[in-house]
Amino acid sequence: MFYVPIKCNKTQFMSTLLTFTYSLLAFFGSTIDQSALIAQTVSLDIKVYLEGPYDASTGSMSTTLYELGYLPGMTPKAFFAEPVPFFDPYDEFYDQTLKSSTDDSDVYNNKTVDWIFVSIREEDTGNTVSNQTVLLNADGTINGGSIPTEKLSTLKKYIIVLAHRNHLPVQSTPIKLNKGKLSFDFTNSDVIGLKEKHKVKLMIAGNIDQTKTRSTRVINMEDVDTWRSANGKNSSYLREDIDMNGDVSVHDQSIILENLDLSTSVNINE
């Protein structure tokens, strides 16, 4: 057994060691990047609670709209209830085949709370990478939601914007792709625009008037007036039904009044 002595001073040795370390990091780094890119889609790993249907006693959201058959496209259980044709409040389905479907009650299940709009934007340019509407589950996770891998870069950061038909929109902090996912937990986050209640963070309820760019960002008297004009409607899928029990009542109004004048800078019309 023999060895060849290598002549080098301390500086050269440290330089060689650093080069070797960087090579190792580059190798494993590229392996991680490639593993994320091998999959054809990047999944959205989002958790969010809506004020109103969120029930602190169960730690999850109500699925009453599903249970009573009030979600768009479902046949209500009660004969006097008003069915709502299948539609998407934001016209951006995660699954485009749903768009042409006429009987969509099968898309729901006993975990379904409602539809929620998800927009993915590049942090540096603000450009929208993807807009889609996905189903929100009682535990705050979303059902479905993915983005073709080629639309994303492992070198960039992204912002997840969420909007709902009667809540203030909210957005995540910039995040990077991680293990083939874009992940953000809004239920345990300090981002502006969430409300802490029952020791969790919730999207703020009461934003039922979203007819103009400004009105999508604020809960004000226009929302109260919209509620007033619908007060007493019942047994259907109603924007003014903030706690999502199928009826528009003073319980819904009390939530709007609690949040009156709250606003956000998040723009969902980009």
Ligand SMILES: [Ca+2]
């Ligand atoms: Ca509003």
Ligand SMILES: [Ca+2]
């Ligand atoms: Ca209600």
